[in-house]
Amino acid sequence: MKMAPVAAAVPVLLLLLTWISFRAIDTDAERYDRALKALDRFAAVETALHRDVLSARAGMLRSYDPLVWEVNALREALDRLRNNASEDAEDTAAIARFAEAAARQEELTEQFKSDNALLQNSLAHFRLFSARLSQADAGDALARAVSVLSAAMLQLTLDTSPAAAREVIEQLNGLAAQQFPSRAGTFVDALLAHGRLLHDLLPKIDGVLRALLAAPSKQELKALRTMVLSHQAVSRATAREFRLLLYMTSLLLLGLLVHLGMQLRARALMLRRRAACEHMIASMSTRLIDAQPHEVDAHIDRALAELGEHVGADRAYVVITGGPVRKHGWCRDGVSFPANWPDQVPALVARFQATTDGVIQIRSMDQLPGGTDKDVLAAASLGSWMCVSKSSKSGQTIISALTLCVPAPLPNAPRPDCCAWRSTRSPMF
DSSP states (O other): OOOOHHHHHHHHHHHHHHHHHHHOOHHHHHHHHHHHHHHHHHHHHHHHHHHHHHHHHOOOOOSHHHHHHHHHHHHHHHHHHHHTTSHHHHHHHHHHHEEEHHHHHHHHHHHHHHHHHHHHHHHHHHHHHHHHHHTTTTTHHHHHHHHHHHHHHHHHOOOOOOHHHHHHHHHHHHHHHHHHGGGGGHHHHHHHHHHHHHHHHHHHHHHHHHHHHHHHHHHHHHHHHHHHHHHHHHHHHHHHHHHHHHHHHHHHHHHHHHHHHHHHHHHHHHHHHHHHHHHHHHHHHHHHHHGGOOOOOHHHHHHHHHHHHHHTTSSSEEEESSSOOOEEEEEOOOOOTTTTTTTTTHHHEEEEEOOOOEEEEEEEEESSSSSSSHHHHHHHSSSSEEEEEEHHHHHOOOEEEEEOSSSSSSSSOOOSSSSHHHHHTTTTT
């Protein structure tokens, strides 16, 4: 992989990583949590509202302030639910149904408050007038009729069935048909008026209570909760997928960064080696330029040794043809030139196809097809071979080569772009 594509891929991956990071945060999680809290709040306040309504019906709640506070709390919970709901059409429709049920419950609560206030007032007056009329003698017919009416009314407060209501109206009609002293007429008329009002209010209020307690808000709330939970599960699953993708992208980015770092390190090492090689070549060139004619051969041998050691070769040599053949060679300790070598090199160079720069490179003997040339190279125990030839204007041909006498090429085997090979084509030879 080239450096430029890798370097270009890094910012692209960083942008992708940033985008996936935002998607993996699951920004909808808090919104769904707030929606669920709003539903829980609504359910809790609704339960408290029903409790207080029943307490008010029984006469235990004297103030309607808790009912007002609870209705306002239901509205706030409903508003929070709307603000945190998604824009999905199904969710919008479900919230609309829920809001309609809540509005119906609020209407029933207001109706209950009005009717119950009238009921409690009539019950207080009924008890007051019935107590005064019952103070007559035990044998008095009016006192007995009022007592029977009070008992029937008490039963109606506990049981608003049609039978109990008929019993109350019969007792009211019976009391109205009786003859009673004129001094009791005002109390009897008031008792009858409040009794008939209670006869109408008690079944009506119980009907309002049944409608209030059976409001469809519970079913709508359950449906909404199920819907929000399903959306939350989908959101969390999507966030998990993006987190996994984020992890995989991070690993890919890490791998690219490691690869890029290795490439940069390899290039830095190559530049360091090239700088060292160029420094060595400059030093050799300086010595050759400053050398006396009788010192040139010694400097060439020294240069071959330095080049061979630098690139890790086993043998290095220079063959100059076109007149009296001149040869310079160097071998690593423990390695020697085979017989007739490098005398056979000029003939081999003529048979191999060199590059335009005159470079012949054989990285491994296994790459060569079978034949005489391969046999000749194999007989010289070559693992790899690099050869450069150059013809001068005078007709001389300078052949320089580095060889590895191993079965396979080493990692630091000579390469055609190595500065050492460029140096063998320099005028110093």
